[in-house]
Amino acid sequence: MKIEVISTNLEDVKADSVVIQLFEGAEAPEIALTLPESIRKEIAPSIEIGGFKAKLGQVLPIYPKSVNMARCFMLLGLGNKQELSLEAVRQAHGYAALKAEEMGSKSMAIPIPNLPPYTAPEITASVLEALSLAFYRFNKYRSKVEDSKHPELIRLVVDFDVRVMCDTAAHEATIVSEAVKLARDIANMPSSDLPPKRMAEMAAEVGRISGFSTKVLEMEELERMGMGGIVSVGKGSSNPPVLIVMEYDGGGETYAVIGKGVVFDSGGISIKPSEKMEEMKYDKSGAAAVIALMKAVAELKLPVRLIGIVPAVENLPSGRALKPGDIVRFRNGKTAEIISTDAEGRLILADALAYASEMRPKAIIDLATLTGACVIALGTHASGLFSNSDELANALINSGERVGERLWRLPLWKEYFEQIKSEVADMKNVGGRPAGAITAAAFLMNFIDNHIPWAHIDIAGTAWTQESSPEKSYIPRGATGIGVRLLADFLKSEVKRG
Numbered sequence: 226m227k228i229e230v231i232s233t234n235l236e237d238v239k240a241d242s243v244v245i246q247l248f249e250g251a252e253a254p255e256i257a258l259t260l261p262e263s264i265r266k267e268i269a270p271s272i273e274i275g276g277f278k279a280k281l282g283q284v285l286p287i288y289p290k291s292v293n294m295a296r297c298f299m300l301l302g303l304g305n306k307q308e309l310s311l312e313a314v315r316q317a318h319g320y321a322a323l324k325a326e327e328m329g330s331k332s333m334a335i336p337i338p339n340l341p342p343y344t345a346p347e348i349t350a351s352v353l354e355a356l357s358l359a360f361y362r363f364n365k366y367r368s369k370v371e372d373s374k375h376p377e378l379i380r381l382v383v384d385f386d387v388r389v390m391c392d393t394a395a396h397e398a399t400i401v402s403e404a405v406k407l408a409r410d411i412a413n414m415p416s417s418d419l420p421p422k423r424m425a426e427m428a429a430e431v432g433r434i435s436g437f438s439t440k441v442l443e444m445e446e447l448e449r450m451g452m453g454g455i456v457s458v459g460k461g462s463s464n465p466p467v468l469i470v471m472e473y474d475g476g477g478e479t480y481a482v483i484g485k486g487v488v489f490d491s492g493g494i495s496i497k498p499s500e501k502m503e504e505m506k507y508d509k510s511g512a513a514a515v516i517a518l519m520k521a522v523a524e525l526k527l528p529v530r531l532i533g534i535v536p537a538v539e540n541l542p543s544g545r546a547l548k549p550g551d552i553v554r555f556r557n558g559k560t561a562e563i564i565s566t567d568a569e570g571r572l573i574l575a576d577a578l579a580y581a582s583e584m585r586p587k588a589i590i591d592l593a594t595l596t597g598a599c600v601i602a603l604g605t606h607a608s609g610l611f612s613n614s615d616e617l618a619n620a621l622i623n624s625g626e627r628v629g630e631r632l633w634r635l636p637l638w639k640e641y642f643e644q645i646k647s648e649v650a651d652m653k654n655v656g657g658r659p660a661g662a663i664t665a666a667a668f669l670m671n672f673i674d675n676h677i678p679w680a681h682i683d684i685a686g687t688a689w690t691q692e693s694s695p696e697k698s699y700i701p702r703g704a705t706g707i708g709v710r711l712l713a714d715f716l717k718s719e720v721k722r723g
């Protein structure tokens with residue numbers, strides 16, 4: 226897909242489909258941009274007839290009489306003007322993209338309307354993300370793939386005075402969207418083709434192309450380093466665990482991001498019910514996001530030092546597997562009694578968090594499909610956020626609003642820590658059903674240095690589309706690639722704040 230950012234009169238733009246954005250109005254829809262009289266005349270009857278209300282994502286293709294114009298004008302509803310957000314812009318343009326694909330448009334022109342308080346570069350980035358992500362398909366394993374019909378050329382039409390800024394925004398949005406697609410690919414892949422070691426090789430391949438280094442710690446090394454959590458969860462599988470440590474050095478402050486990489490979670494000896502167990506290949510979504518984030522940040526050449534840490538394991542039952550009642554000792558010397566081997570994510574994250582703390586970064590953020598309890602609390606509409614720092618939590622929440630990956634903060638009051646007290650070890654790995662998402666976060670908090678701002682993001686409800694979740698225009702079924710745009714935005718705003 227080729228992207229062009231141009232400044233020209235909309236009448237002169239050559240494209241199969243030209244998008245015209247409109248808002249819902251009390252009487253009739255209101256055109257969201259300044260249009261040349263000739264185009265206005267062509268589309269006026271379709272608006273006046275009344276069938277098209279400009280509801281968010283509503284698309285009406287109309288074919289102009291004048292042969293000198295675009296083949297098709299695609300009226301696109303942005304919904305209610307008062308409720309406009311960058312996410313609404315993304316949703317709407319995602320539907321326009323799908324319509325263009327359905328109609329077989331080879332090229333598409335999209336004017337970037339002036340929509341305060343948002344800037345033209347922000348709108349440009351949102352439109353491009355929506356297009357790029359709406360066309361994503363996971364086709365690797367199909368023997369026959371229908372010829373892709375999505376537009377090959379996208380022309381974004383912007384005002385002359387913002388053209389250079391919009392061009393930069395488009396370039397950056399393309400980098401980030403490509404990274405999101407990589408995250409979707411990794412999470413969508415079956416575990417048989419992505420055991421821990423293969424995931425490490427993949428990270429190294431991405432790093433070689435995009436510009437970050439990768440170090441892989443294997444079983445012996447992990448044992449020597451006291452990473453009892455990763456070792457004990459991984460030892461049940463014939464595919465041994467690894468710790469993937471990626472580093473991009475663009476100068477500036479150090480940030481550490483950690484992604485849970487359980488390539489498949491059967492639950493281990495505390496085996497899960499078989500229904501929907503196939504979805505447990507998505508238990509590597511945190512890892513997918515971290516590898517993809519490394520790619521995005523390196524290609525954006527952000528002036529930060531970013532450490533990406535992925536504990537990668539396969540949680541299977543076997544004669545060597547971790548058992549309930551076992552006691553595990555972690556990197557920082559603390560111990561935990563195992564109640565359920567299905568609460569394995571926190572065990573591997575514990576070592577990774579302790580390891581990250583030793584590097585004294587400015588902040589540590591972990592992404593994990595950690596608890597079903599988080600899905601019960603927030604459904605599929607927000608990821609759970611837990612933090613020891615109000616400042617970090619608020620910065621992440623703001624990024625989430627901007628990119629349409631909402632976060633909702635849950636408390637970490639000390640009373641919750643009572644629930645994970647053990648009779649025989651420093652703690653136990655589950656604290657019962659009440660507040661299960663919070664007691665998981667409380668467990669993790671034992672492994673960070675409390676002087677370092679830390680945030681844990683539970684993406685169990687948002688990492689893949691579940692049966693109950695409505696399909697969004699630019700998020701097709703399967704892995705969503707959540708966390709990449711969120712953390713890229715967060716790091717960009719950290720750089721801006723200085």
Ligand SMILES: [Zn+2]
Pocket residue numbers: 490492566567568569570
């Ligand atoms: Zn589990």
